[in-house]
Amino acid sequence: MTSSDDGYVHDPAAFDGDGETSDDEWLREPVHPEAVDREFGWRGWVLVGAIVLAFVVAPLGILLWPPSLNYWFALLILPLFPAVILALTAVWATTRP
Numbered sequence: 765m766t767s768s769d770d771g772y773v774h775d776p777a778a779f780d781g782d783g784e785t786s787d788d789e790w791l792r793e794p795v796h797p798e799a800v801d802r803e804f805g806w807r808g809w810v811l812v813g814a815i816v817l818a819f820v821v822a823p824l825g826i827l828l829w830p831p832s833l834n835y836w837f838a839l840l841i842l843p844l845f846p847a848v849i850l851a852l853t854a855v856w857a858t859t860r861p
Contacts, residue, residue: 807857814853818846 822843829838 811853811857814846814850818850822846 822845825842826838829835829842
């Protein structure tokens with residue numbers, strides 16, 4: 765494309781003052797894995813609690829659900845909520861602010 769065209773032309777120099785894209789920064793000065801803060805912390809314990817809820821509490825709830833009540837709730841809803849909580853907690857716990 766020439767400059768007279770009205771189409772989009774990608775120009776990396778327009779984004780950085782030194783002519784390089786900001787994505788190349790980690791290639792020039794990579795961070796050593798031991799220098800990164802990766803503690804288990806309270807986020808890890810919240811994730812462990814969600815795992816216990818999904819793999820221990822929910823199956824026990826299904827097992828102990830009274831047969832006189834609706835099985836649709838016991839076999840569909842009881843496993844669904846802990847699974848959603850576990851998925852959301854896992855994403856939240858592994859992303860850093």
